[in-house]
Structures are given as structure tokens and as C-alpha cells.
Amino acid sequence: MSADTPQAYDDLLEAYRRVSNLESAVGVLSWDQQVTMPDGGAPARSRQLSTLSGLRHELLTDDEVADALDAAAEADLNDEQQAVVREIRREHERAAAVPRELIEQISAKSSEALEVWESAKAESDFSQFAPILEELVELRREYAAEIDPDRDPYAVLFEEYEPYLGLETAEEVLEQLREELVPLIDAVGDSDVTLPDPFADGTYSEQAQEELSREILTDLGYDWERGRLDTSSHPFTSGNQFDCRVTTRFLEDDPLSALTATIHEFGHAFYSLGLPQEEYGTPLGSSRNLSVHESQSRLWENHVGRSRPFWELIEEDVRGAFDGLEDVDGEAFYRAANRVYDDNLIRVDADELTYHMHIVVRFEIERDLVNGDLDVEDVPEVWNDKYEQYLGVRPENDAEGALQDIHWSHGNFGYFPTYTLGSVMAAQLYAAAEDDLGDLDEAIHEGEFEDLQTWLRENVHRHGARYTTDELVELATGESYTADYFLDYVTEKYSELYEL
Amino acid sequence: MSADTPQAYDDLLEAYRRVSNLESAVGVLSWDQQVTMPDGGAPARSRQLSTLSGLRHELLTDDEVADALDAAAEADLNDEQQAVVREIRREHERAAAVPRELIEQISAKSSEALEVWESAKAESDFSQFAPILEELVELRREYAAEIDPDRDPYAVLFEEYEPYLGLETAEEVLEQLREELVPLIDAVGDSDVTLPDPFADGTYSEQAQEELSREILTDLGYDWERGRLDTSSHPFTSGNQFDCRVTTRFLEDDPLSALTATIHEFGHAFYSLGLPQEEYGTPLGSSRNLSVHESQSRLWENHVGRSRPFWELIEEDVRGAFDGLEDVDGEAFYRAANRVYDDNLIRVDADELTYHMHIVVRFEIERDLVNGDLDVEDVPEVWNDKYEQYLGVRPENDAEGALQDIHWSHGNFGYFPTYTLGSVMAAQLYAAAEDDLGDLDEAIHEGEFEDLQTWLRENVHRHGARYTTDELVELATGESYTADYFLDYVTEKYSELYEL
Incomplete structure (x- = not known):
């Protein structure tokens, strides 16, 4: 250990804080663009964002960062410090590997796409989209090759979103889900049980829905001193441990949509707000990654928000918010919130059982696309075949088929699996929490979320990105990452609901 | 002219665009902080702002900018290009002159102050504030000496806000105003006329006030596709030619306050929205400076918004917005909007006649403070004496005296005069517009603002910072900058109102 190594560590952290503050500023500008910015502001905003993103890239890939990383590697650092260096090195190396021109090309092509x-x-016409999708796939292949020319490009891209679980694990989990869920989905389809929708015939004012969303966020313990609720065309969460905001959107004929979206975003925000404040701007004060973030949103959306005791807790509020629901009780709401649609074509409308088959379809297609095993022109046909095979339905056109999601047009390949990896992790974490705290149904029924929240703070949030994803899961649950808890959970839940 | 000079100019512009985008991003983050940010977000926000401001300073003072400036100076540039180089050079040299540590010291001391x-x-106790004010004055003296050790520090600081009119002009104008307005103010005080306040006894809901503000912004032609109205503790305008937003605040017992503030901010926004879009991010697409900006806000607030025909135009809307005003006509509203208070102690509540004596007091005190001709401890006494002398009233305590404004606690000395310089310029521009377009009363009465707006677009807005302040005034009005029009305007207006 040389005398100047702690200095190198401090320099590294200082440089990283600037990178992190630029990222946060990008977050504020993006939130503003989606929530408050007048439409006319777009041309100036895109140039501001481009300047900030460019500066972030320059600072992150700076030679001084590289030197500080090398010097820090020689130093006698404690475990936390080593974790900090690991995270910064990963980000730095990934960013430095890719030439700036290629990043700009991808960015420009994505805007066009x-x-x-x-x-x-x-116009529901995939053939219009195919040529530019082809170009994006090619650019992303080049991108992956710059990072590591010796591995399958899809594996490299996947690590952009989940760097530690590994594509093999993702593939195993998705395969296991496909094998075990497809028969369960078939059984639900064959069941004589239908879960009625008490909301089916009404219209529900935006104002009433918003009040209810606010009430429920308050019930869940959302810290309004560090957050806010707004509307945007797609619900999202943005911020950090000092200021983390959620958005939702209100559909006049379907109040369940905003409610579940709000609870989902609460889960994201509750995670960010639980990161250590004193570590703001460092990896120890940053969230782990997309899968872990999604585990937190799904845990609140599904394990709490779609549970029987939760609907018994809020049934009075829901009846009070809207007309025409006088005769609907918590059990009926619970069943409505867990219906499996017959016409199950759209991912964002799916229940928590079939949802993952939507993901498997996308995963298999994008993996084969990027690795060169599938031609772009064949995507719609393959998409439709897989829907028929896994979900028992066939899209009638491209709009409700391969064109339904925005992700590929952003040039994002490898992102979809994190939704499922997060759900699986949510089930494992929830089981571990119940293992430690006892059954949580009674507490949820009483609106007492503190024990669960403290458990999540203690076992997940406070660590920031100190541990890798697999380490974090092992530490929190005492076990390796596994889909078993998720499969047990949905099997039990849907067997009961559909009397299988 | 060497072969590489156009390249130097392009490089310069490219570097400046990044500086400008960082500034715009700071603007968005500040708007958010004052309008939408939850309170808890402050610690993270201040770090984000500090990173962005630091980067802006680094980019602006970069050696490459210095080299490009030198190369551009050798080039055969056209007039517009030369103006661009002049503006960037001024900003660059000023920023480069001051050591970063001093800027950080001032920034830290201001937060504390x-x-x-x-x-x-x-607690209405100036003596608590005096020591830190002393330190701020000293730091600003050092700051001025770094920029130019051979001139009075106040003159150097003044140029931060109005770089071209010169402190001598400002002093002449303020002296002329003091000489001619003090007798007029005395005469108003002696007049038997009192202008009644029809709003005096009511309370006016925030919602009704907001609707009225929106209506009036729409009447004035505010472009909602490129703007929005929100509330904040101090009204302000923020943005650029693509997205320029105004804020106001609503006092339940005084709807005139929000109305005039809204129209004032409209004037600022209308200027920014009139800057050429294709020049966004360059000096040609930036506003001239504070005095010119203030001329635009004051022109709309006073020459339009406090005029008789304007109140005749909106009288029906105002009566419709609130209860209890059935018997008040446009003439009575007009008189109410132009009352001169007896108890005239607070700058932000002042009418457009006495307002400038509030400024003269501050100007004389801050000039003497910075130049070392006045001790901080003597400020309250001098303040009160000057109020008695210029305005005929004496503050009873420091809160309504020398502590009323926030500016000095920000370490801003030299800012106050721009308010008056802007008002004076507004009168000169308005007179020139009427000279070109004919009397505007009839058009205002009919709500037809297009001719005036086109004139302002044509003669002021479209030029950005191409011309210096004095050139711009000369070009727009055919005359040198002069206080004559302002003095004629207020003399005529208040003589009629108070039957002098």
C-alpha cells in the first residue's frame, strides 16, 4: 500500500459524484419533460440532455478516472471501498469501451426509430418498422463487440441491465417458468371459474381516482416530504433518496389500472428513498440495478397490492371513492384484481401469472435476433406462433402483436428479462421476510406495513450497490437466487382463485 | 485571414452551446426547486446545481475557448459573428479572471448569509446581519479587484448585470430621477385626491385569481404551447425561446398583486419567447441583459397593464372573477392600480412613480458600501434618513427598513439599478413604438396587441445579444438612452391622477 492510495480513492469518489450529479440532473430534466414541460420545449430539451449526457460520458471515461481506478486497485481498501471501486470500474470500463461516435449513432437512430x-x-404494419429495427440490431451488435468481441452479443447487452445474475441464470429461470406456467395457464383457461369485474360498467372520474391514489400512497407510508404524485403518459418513478417522485395515469373505464400502477411505482420510490442519504452520489447510495428495483415494485404491486388482506383493508376507501360499488366487498375486489383475461395479448394489461409468458416471447425473440438466429422480417410470425403456444391466443395484427412495446425502438435489447427476474426475486424476498417476521396477512389487513418496510430497508435498501445482485439475494434470504418461491406463490394463488 | 479561422469560430460556438445548455439545465433545476420539488430534495439539488455550475465555469474558462477566441479575433468575420465573439469573450474573460476558490467562497458565504x-x-435586527454583510462586501471587493484592480469595485460589479450602459449613465439617470421625482412625490403627498381601493374589504380566492391570471395571459397572447403558469413564493420567469414559464403568487386580500406580477412576468417571457429559435444556445439567441429584460417586463406591467384602456378592456373579466365588485368600473380599477401609498416603505409594493426612489436609496447605499465610503453598521440609519428625504416616510424598524430585500444576502451588489434602468428604457421604447404605430390606447382597449408585439419582436427581441444595450436602444428608438420619456410619462400620468 503506497501513501497516496487513499487520495486516489477520494479522487475517484469525487469524480464519480460529479458523474452521478449529472445523471440526477438528466433525471430531473426527463421528469420535467414527461410531466410539466410544455410541448414546444422539446427541441431545447433534447439539446440540454445531449450536452449533459455527453459530459457524463466524458467525465466517466476520463483518463483521471482510469488512473484513480488503477491506483485504488493497489490500495489496501476495506470491503465497502472495494465494492465502490468495483462498481465504478464496471461503469467506467463499459463506457470507455464504446467509441463516442457509435453511441451517438445509436442515439440518433433510436430517435428516428x-x-x-x-x-x-x-398502421399496424411491422414491415414499416423492420428495416430500422434491423439497423438498430446491427448497431447494438457492434456495441456489444466493442465491449467484448468474444461473447454472444446478447449476453453482453443483457449485462447492461443486470450485470451480475448472468444470462445463464436468466435463461434457466425463464425456461423453468415456461415449463411450469404454461400448463397452469392452460388449466386456468379450462377452469369453469370466471372472476367478475365489478368495475366493468362504470366510468370513474380522474379526480376520484387521483384522490384514491393519494390516499393509498399515504396508507403505504409514502413520504410526501420527499415525493410527489403526477400523471404522465406512461407511469414511472424518478429520483433519489432525497426526492423520489412517482407518476401514474388514469383510465376512465378502469380504475384498477391506475391503482396497481401507483402501487408499483410506490415500490420503486420506496426503494430509492431507503438508500442511505450520507452515501448520495456514490455506488453505496445508488440502487443495485433494474432487477432489484423491479423486485421492489413487484413486491408492493403484487405481494401486497394484489393480496386479499390488502383489498380488505382498502375496500371501504374504494367504495367511498366511486359510485355504484356499494355491494362489492374486499373479496370481490381481490378477485377482480387477479383476473386472467381470455384475450391476453397485451403485456402491460397482463396478470402476474401470464405476464411472464409475454416476457419469455420477447426474450426468445430478441436473443435470437441479436445473436443472428432470427431474421427481422420473421419476427411477427414467430411472435404470433409463440403467443399461441405459450398463452393460447394469437394476435390478429402487428399492433397487438410484435409492435406493442416501445423498448426495441429505443434500441434496448436485454431489458425485458429484468421484469421477470424482478418478480421472481420479489417472491423470494417476500418469503424470506415472512420467514423472519411470520405471516404478514394480518399486518397488511390492519394497514401495518412497518415490519415489512423495516425488513426491506435492513436487508435490501440500505446496502445500495455494495453487494452484487446474487450476493444481495443470498444475504437477504439465506439462499441463492431461485424461482421456486415465485412458482409456489402463483401456483397456490391461482389454484385457489380458479379452483384447480 | 488564415485558412483555419472559420473553424475556430465554429469551435467557439460549439463550446459556447455546451455552456449555454448547462445554464439552461441549471434554469430547469432551479425552476423545479422553486415550483415542484418536495422540500426534502434540497440537499441533493444543491449538489446537482453545484456540479452543473462548476462544469459551466470550467467549460467557459477552458484554454480551448481562449485559443478559439484568439483565433477568431484574427479572422475576417461579419458583423453578427463579431458580435458573437464579443459576447463570448466578455463572459469568458470575466469568468476566467476570478479564481474558482473565491467563487466558491462567495457561494458558501451567501448560503450562510x-x-x-x-x-x-x-427579529428585525440589522446588527445580526451586519457582520456577515461586511464579509460579503469584502469578498465582492476582492472579486471586483480580480476582474479590474484599477477601477471602483462597484462599477465593476454593476457591469455583471448591465455591461454596456456604464455606471456613469446609471448614476446620471438615477440622479435625474431623484431630482425630478422627489418634488412630484411631494406634490402627490400634498394632493387632496385619494384613489380608493375597491378591493380593500374583500377576500379573493386563489382559484378565482388563478383563473383570471390565465385569462389575462391568454388575452395578452401568451403562447401556452411554450409556457405555463405556476405559483412560487416569489414570482419569476424561467426559460428560453422554446419553453418559457412564468410564476405568480396569490394574496387573498389583494388580487392586484398577483395580476400585476403575472403581467410583469409575461413581459419577461414574451421577450424570451421572441428570441430567434435557430440561434438557441448562442449569444444571438440569448436575451441582451437584465436592464433590457426588465424593460420588457415593465413595459407590459406598466405601460400596458396599468393603463386606463387596459382596465377598460378587462373590467368585465375582473368583475366576473370576484364577488362584491359589481359597481366598480374600469376607471376605478385603473385608479386603484395606480394608487401611491401613504405608508410607502416596501419596494415590492410600490407604485411606478415612487418605486425608483426605493432603488435610489439602495443604489446609493450599496455603491458607498462597496467603494468603502460607508460602514455596514451605519446602513440602517442612512437607509432611514434617505427614506425620509426621498419618500417622506421613515421606517420604524429594520424589517421594514434595510432588511426588507433579499439581494444583498445573495452577495448581489449592483443589481438594484437595473430595475430602474429597465423602467426608463420601457418608457423610451413605448414612446418609439407609439411614434411608429400611432397612439396605442385604442388598440389596447380592444385587446389588439399584435402591432405592439410585432414592433417589439422586430426592434428588440429578434436581435438577441447582437447589439450592446446602447446600440439596441439607439437602433430601436433612433435616440440615445434617455430618462426623458419616463419622466414625461410619469409626470403626465400622476399629474392627471392626483390633479396636480
Whole structure:
């Protein structure tokens, strides 16, 4: 250990804090763009964002960061410090590997692709989108090759979103889910039980829905001193441990949509707000990654928000918020919130059982696309075949088929699996929490969320990115990452609901 | 002209665009902080702002910018290009002259001073504020000496806000105003006329006030596609030619306050929205400076918004917005909007006649403070004496005296005069517009603002910072900058109102 190594560590952290503050500023500008910015502001905003993103890239890939990383590697650092260096090194190396021109090319092509996708979707014509999708896939292949030319490009891209669980694990989990859920989904389809929708015939004012969303966020313990609720065309969460905001959107004929979205975003925000404040701007004060973030949103959305005791807790509020629900009780709401649609074509409308088959379809297609095992022109056909095979339904057109999601038009390949990895992790974490705390149904029924929240703070949030994903799961649950808890959970839940 | 000079100019512009985008991002983060940010977000926000401001300073003072400036100076540039280089050079040289440590010291001391000022004001005790004000004055003297050690420090500081009119002009104008307005103010005080306040006894809901503000912004032609109205503790305008937002605040017992503030901010926004879009991020797409900006806000607030025909135009809307005003006509509203208070102690509540004596007091005190001709401890006494002398009233305590404004706690000395310089310029521009377009009363009465707006777009807004302040005034009005039009305007207006 040389005398100047602690200095190198401090320098590294200082440089990283600037990178992190630029990222946060990008977050604020993006939130503003989606929530408050007047439409006319777009041209200036895109240039501001481009400057900030460019500066972030320059600072992160700076030679001084590289030197500080090397010097820190020689130093006698404690475990926490080593974790900090590990995280910064990963980000630095990934960013430094890719030439700036390629990043700009991808960014420009994605902007273009977004418009093409929108119009192709409006006209339900995948062939309009195919040529630019092909170009994006090719650019992403080049991108992956810059990072590691010796591995399958899809594996490299996947690590952009989940760097530690590994694509093999993801593939195993998704395969296991496909094998065990497809028969369960078939059984639900064959069941004589239908779960009625008490909301089916009404219209529900935006104002009443918003009040209810606020009430429920308050019930869940959302810290309004560090957050806010707004509307945007797609619900999202943005912020950090000092200021983490959620958005939702209100559909006049379907109040369940906003409610579940709000609870989902609460889970994201509750995670960010639980990161240590004193570590703001460092990896120890940053969230682990997309899968872990999604585990927190799904835990609240599904294990709490779609549970029987939760609906018994809020049934009075829901009846009070809207007309025409006088005769609906908590059990009926619970069943409505867990219906499996017959016409199960759209991912974002799916229940928590079939949802993952939507993901498996996308995963298999994007993996084969990126690795060169599938031609772009064949995507719609393969998509439709897989829907028939896994979900028992066949899209009638491209808009409700391969064009339904925005992700590929952003040039994002490898992102979809994190949704499922997060759900699986949510079930494992929830089981571990119940193992430690006892059955949580009674507490949820009483609106007492503190024990669960303290458990999550203690076992997940406070660590920031100190541990890798697999380490974090092992530490929190005492076991390796596994889909068993998720499969047990949905099997039990849907067997009861559909009397299988 | 060497072969590489156009490249130097392009490089310069490219570097400046990044500086400008960082500034815009700071603007968005500040708007968010004052309008939408939850309170808890402050610690993270201040670090984000500090990173962005630091980067802006680094980019602006970069050696590459210095080299590009030198290369551009050798080039055969056209007039517009030369103006661009002039503006960037001024900003660059000023920023490069001051060591970063001093800027950070001032920034840190100002944050501290703000808290001290707040508590001193709450306890109405200037002596609590005096020591830190002394330190701020000293730091600003050092700051001025870094920029130019051979000139009076106050003159150097003044140029931070109005770089071209020169302190001599400002002093002449303020002296002329003091000489001619003090007798007029005395005469108003002696007049038997009192202008009644029809709003005096009511309370006016925030909602009704907000609707009225929106209506009036729409009447004035505010472009809602590129703007929004929100509330904040102090009204302000923030943005650029693509997205320029105004804020106001609503006092339940005084709807005139929000109305005039809204129209004032409209004037600022209308200027920014009139800057050329294709020049966004360059000096040609930036506003001239504070005095010119203030001329635009004052022109709309006073020459339009406090005019008789304007109140005749909106009288029906105002009556419709609130209860209890059935018998008040446009003439009565007009008189109410132009009352001169007896108890005229607070700058932000002042009418457009006495307002400038509030400024003269501050100007004379801050000039003498910075130049070492006045001790901090003597400020309250001098303040009160000057109020008695210029305005005929004497503050009874420091809160309504020398502690009323926030500016000095920010370490801003030299800012106050721009308010008056802007008002004076507004009168000159308005007179020139009427000279070109004919009397505007009839058009205002009919709500037809297009001719005036086109004139302002054509003669002021579209030029950005191409011309210096004095050139711009000369170009727009055919005359040098002069206070004559302002003095004629207020003399005529108040003589009629108070039957002098």
C-alpha cells in the first residue's frame, strides 16, 4: 500500500459524484419533460440532455478516472471501498469501451426509430418498422463487440441491465417458468371459474381516482416530504433518496389500472428513498440495478397490492371513492384484481401469472435476433406462433402483436428479462421476510406495513450497490437466487382463485 | 485571414452551446426547486446545481475557448459573428479572471448569509446581519479587484448585470430621477385626491385569481404551447425561446398583486419567447441583459397593464372573477392600480412613480458600501434618513427598513439599478413604438396587441445579444438612452391622477 492510495480513492469518489450529479440532473430534466414541460420545449430539451449526457460520458471515461481506478486497485481498501471501486470500474470500463461516435449513432437512430415505430404501430404494419429495427440490431451488435468481441452479443447487452445474475441464470429461470406456467395457464383457461369485474360498467372520474391514489400512497407510508404524485403518459418513478417522485395515469373505464400502477411505482420510490442519504452520489447510495428495483415494485404491486388482506383493508376507501360499488366487498375486489383475461395479448394489461409468458416471447425473440438466429422480417410470425403456444391466443395484427412495446425502438435489447427476474426475486424476498417476521396477512389487513418496510430497508435498501445482485439475494434470504418461491406463490394463488 | 479561422469560430460556438445548455439545465433545476420539488430534495439539488455550475465555469474558462477566441479575433468575420465573439469573450474573460476558490467562497458565504438574513429580518435586527454583510462586501471587493484592480469595485460589479450602459449613465439617470421625482412625490403627498381601493374589504380566492391570471395571459397572447403558469413564493420567469414559464403568487386580500406580477412576468417571457429559435444556445439567441429584460417586463406591467384602456378592456373579466365588485368600473380599477401609498416603505409594493426612489436609496447605499465610503453598521440609519428625504416616510424598524430585500444576502451588489434602468428604457421604447404605430390606447382597449408585439419582436427581441444595450436602444428608438420619456410619462400620468 503506497501513501497516496487513499487520495486516489477520494479522487475517484469525487469524480464519480460529479458523474452521478449529472445523471440526477438528466433525471430531473426527463421528469420535467414527461410531466410539466410544455410541448414546444422539446427541441431545447433534447439539446440540454445531449450536452449533459455527453459530459457524463466524458467525465466517466476520463483518463483521471482510469488512473484513480488503477491506483485504488493497489490500495489496501476495506470491503465497502472495494465494492465502490468495483462498481465504478464496471461503469467506467463499459463506457470507455464504446467509441463516442457509435453511441451517438445509436442515439440518433433510436430517435428516428421511435417515430417510425409510432407510425408503424398506428398502421399496424411491422414491415414499416423492420428495416430500422434491423439497423438498430446491427448497431447494438457492434456495441456489444466493442465491449467484448468474444461473447454472444446478447449476453453482453443483457449485462447492461443486470450485470451480475448472468444470462445463464436468466435463461434457466425463464425456461423453468415456461415449463411450469404454461400448463397452469392452460388449466386456468379450462377452469369453469370466471372472476367478475365489478368495475366493468362504470366510468370513474380522474379526480376520484387521483384522490384514491393519494390516499393509498399515504396508507403505504409514502413520504410526501420527499415525493410527489403526477400523471404522465406512461407511469414511472424518478429520483433519489432525497426526492423520489412517482407518476401514474388514469383510465376512465378502469380504475384498477391506475391503482396497481401507483402501487408499483410506490415500490420503486420506496426503494430509492431507503438508500442511505450520507452515501448520495456514490455506488453505496445508488440502487443495485433494474432487477432489484423491479423486485421492489413487484413486491408492493403484487405481494401486497394484489393480496386479499390488502383489498380488505382498502375496500371501504374504494367504495367511498366511486359510485355504484356499494355491494362489492374486499373479496370481490381481490378477485377482480387477479383476473386472467381470455384475450391476453397485451403485456402491460397482463396478470402476474401470464405476464411472464409475454416476457419469455420477447426474450426468445430478441436473443435470437441479436445473436443472428432470427431474421427481422420473421419476427411477427414467430411472435404470433409463440403467443399461441405459450398463452393460447394469437394476435390478429402487428399492433397487438410484435409492435406493442416501445423498448426495441429505443434500441434496448436485454431489458425485458429484468421484469421477470424482478418478480421472481420479489417472491423470494417476500418469503424470506415472512420467514423472519411470520405471516404478514394480518399486518397488511390492519394497514401495518412497518415490519415489512423495516425488513426491506435492513436487508435490501440500505446496502445500495455494495453487494452484487446474487450476493444481495443470498444475504437477504439465506439462499441463492431461485424461482421456486415465485412458482409456489402463483401456483397456490391461482389454484385457489380458479379452483384447480 | 488564415485558412483555419472559420473553424475556430465554429469551435467557439460549439463550446459556447455546451455552456449555454448547462445554464439552461441549471434554469430547469432551479425552476423545479422553486415550483415542484418536495422540500426534502434540497440537499441533493444543491449538489446537482453545484456540479452543473462548476462544469459551466470550467467549460467557459477552458484554454480551448481562449485559443478559439484568439483565433477568431484574427479572422475576417461579419458583423453578427463579431458580435458573437464579443459576447463570448466578455463572459469568458470575466469568468476566467476570478479564481474558482473565491467563487466558491462567495457561494458558501451567501448560503450562510441567507439564513442569517432570514432570522435577522424575522427579529428585525440589522446588527445580526451586519457582520456577515461586511464579509460579503469584502469578498465582492476582492472579486471586483480580480476582474479590474484599477477601477471602483462597484462599477465593476454593476457591469455583471448591465455591461454596456456604464455606471456613469446609471448614476446620471438615477440622479435625474431623484431630482425630478422627489418634488412630484411631494406634490402627490400634498394632493387632496385619494384613489380608493375597491378591493380593500374583500377576500379573493386563489382559484378565482388563478383563473383570471390565465385569462389575462391568454388575452395578452401568451403562447401556452411554450409556457405555463405556476405559483412560487416569489414570482419569476424561467426559460428560453422554446419553453418559457412564468410564476405568480396569490394574496387573498389583494388580487392586484398577483395580476400585476403575472403581467410583469409575461413581459419577461414574451421577450424570451421572441428570441430567434435557430440561434438557441448562442449569444444571438440569448436575451441582451437584465436592464433590457426588465424593460420588457415593465413595459407590459406598466405601460400596458396599468393603463386606463387596459382596465377598460378587462373590467368585465375582473368583475366576473370576484364577488362584491359589481359597481366598480374600469376607471376605478385603473385608479386603484395606480394608487401611491401613504405608508410607502416596501419596494415590492410600490407604485411606478415612487418605486425608483426605493432603488435610489439602495443604489446609493450599496455603491458607498462597496467603494468603502460607508460602514455596514451605519446602513440602517442612512437607509432611514434617505427614506425620509426621498419618500417622506421613515421606517420604524429594520424589517421594514434595510432588511426588507433579499439581494444583498445573495452577495448581489449592483443589481438594484437595473430595475430602474429597465423602467426608463420601457418608457423610451413605448414612446418609439407609439411614434411608429400611432397612439396605442385604442388598440389596447380592444385587446389588439399584435402591432405592439410585432414592433417589439422586430426592434428588440429578434436581435438577441447582437447589439450592446446602447446600440439596441439607439437602433430601436433612433435616440440615445434617455430618462426623458419616463419622466414625461410619469409626470403626465400622476399629474392627471392626483390633479396636480
